[in-house]
Amino acid sequence: MKTKRISKGLMVLAAGCAFHAPAMAGGLERGGYNIDLLFDQGRFAAESAVTYVNPQRKVKNVQDINPANNLVGGGDLNRFSDSADDAEGYWVPRIGMKGAIGDSADCMFDYSQPWGVHTKPGREWAGANENIETKVESDNYAVTCSYRFDMGPGQLRVIGGTFYQELSGFKERQVIDDLVVPGTGVGRLDLEGDGWGWRAGVAYEIPEYAFRASLVYNSEVDLNDITGTLDLAQVNGTVLDVHGAQKMPDVVELKVQSGIAPGWLAFGSVKWTDWSQLQKIPFCTAAVTGTCTTANGVTTLDLGYRDGWTVSGGVGHKFNEQWSGAVTVTWDRGTSQGFGTQTDTWTFGAGASYTPNQNVEVRLAGAIGILTGGSSSTVTLDGETYGQRVNYEYDDDLVAAISTSVKVRF
Template sequence: MANHLMKTTALGLIAACAFVGGAQAGGLERAGYNIDLLFDPGQYTFESGVVYVAPQRKLENVVDEDASDSTMTTAQGYSDSTTETENYFVPRIGFKAGLTEGLDCLADYSQPWGVHTNPGADWVGAQQNIETKVDSDNYALTCSYKFDAGAGQLRVIGGAFYQEVGGFKERQVVTSETLTALGQTTTGVGRLDLEGDGYGWRFGVAYEITEYALRASLVYNSEVKLDNITGTLDLTEIPFVGGVLTNPLFGQVTDVYGSAVMPDTVELKLQSGIAPDWLAFGSVKWTDWSQLQRIPFFAEGTTTEATALELAYRDGWTVSGGIGHKLNDQWSVAGSVTWDRGTAQGFGSQTDVWTFGTGVSYTPSENVEFRVAGALSLLTSGSSGEVTVDGVTYGEDVSYDFGTDLVAAVSTSLKVRF
């Protein structure tokens, strides 16, 4: 009974609830890292899924605080409120194989990091951000070897992954009012495009007692050093005007370079049967987002800073717990609650997030499983303005407030065992 419960509820709905619940975590997290498929009892198992997330973060009482670059105001027709976020999809796919007795391997593709904000060009804070988008692609191979240890089995986990990260940012560098006064007809919008890649590794251990549907796992995922980020800074919409607009990069496209580090993570996961057909699960994860503070980019061939991305993150903590129940041999349900500590430190809108998720699993045969999960998240209220972190000032250009907002998400997946 417990073994069947672990196959259906534990390996199905826990993963589904975690995936849909973690899609609105702090920092640049989208799906994060998930190797739950490695524990599937089938010899060969294929799984694919996608989550759709619809966040609704609205910024209000926006004020352009920096008069040095021409203040944008509501009197000029700009709005002091805007919706910051964009809806997005996150896919994943994986194939697990039992190679020999005790040896399992998982090959998977995921998108662990990403963000898409699009407040537009018509709000008072356009000189801070018009649109920012970051995407990632992660290709991983993870293996484990398990052996008898006491009443259960101990599993040693190791793997490596290759990661590509890219994106762009647009902002209003010079206001249209300033350009019009100078007799110019360009938009004044600048665009930064970047891409980089790197490698990481993971190591962990897990202990399982199948009879009680019990499993405890601890996995460390290393940082990914993006040592050679390259891209372009397009300032062709800001003309060089001697005596007024004198930045030598204005009016041209400049190749730029820089470096960054995607965070390492540590995650502890627990699950156990607590009664016939009932199972409890939980997890705690730490993410080293504080590595991402101010990221400068330099003009190619020089050490002259051309621009920078300002994030000022603090470390993230995610705590989750839930209950799963097997209704019969075909249907199981589960529910979860997740708290994610916001990474913002008074700059930005990434405050604490509470997520309430639920899922349904349908298993028409022991070889096929369909899952659907949904979640509703509460983005807690706060404000953004000028702050100093480690001696560096952020947010001196724009200030704003935001209330408690909602995020809706839905996840679907299919698992096939051979």
């Protein structure tokens, strides 16, 4: 009986200590998708969590490879610094509420920020014609439900849900040399869009052994009507309305956890994200009423990603009825393909869970990771050219994160 009670106490520990895997993944991933609250054993539960991530990506040996072109290349920027800080710290919040419906059904509502990016190397570096500042933010509102029934020694759970997603962001870069125009020569692209998605999955649980295996698919989100402005007031005095379309990636994630000894839990996950959908994203003026392409577009967002893979594993231990802890290791395959700074990431984390009574749980976790080194230069992917403005290199860098959450169940 003691073994069963300790195993049940470990059922949610893995979720609390594996926060750093999505928060440091490639592409535009921030918090990713998380439905672990749906599995909480209380009839009603509410959770609030926040993670702060501080990447330290620095680029060096930066070279403007188109210095003679003053009109579309930004001019000769090699007069500026050949190094820059290419990453900004960010917060990832999440709020969720879960309720049981009868003895077999559960539903959860949650708010999260699955996607985002923020880089700000500034104007005083040789790559300002590629990027001065880029920022993308997202808001995701989801409802997810499940129905479970007995099967063998445990229960099979069928999962389904829908979510509404909003994205917004901007990018600034040096379009024309400020030495040859009255303004700064900086152009700014502002964008926003929204769309719907859905999720479906299955899970099998044997609470007596703290065993759970889940497989969940999250659909792509079709942003059919992305609108915004291309502000060239500091370049040629114009501001253009622009539009485009893009699909945010679908995601498949397999999670497994199991008790391996009294008070001990092993857990792991494998996730695939379809980041290869984000290549060269064109935007057109209002004069273009048909499909917007790189041929008829006025500007593009150049990403050139490949699919992402994230693999995580760890071990948790329940010390007593109040305290539990866990350690994790995560590998995330970089999404860059010779253009950009998103190489492989290795992350090591540790977390603790304090449960003063059966209704309250407080978690604190921290992680440190290695952003592996590489370089960025001109590449051709599927017939499209990327990185034709600047070359640079980067060494292995550190990333650190801290996360805290509070859960109340009754």
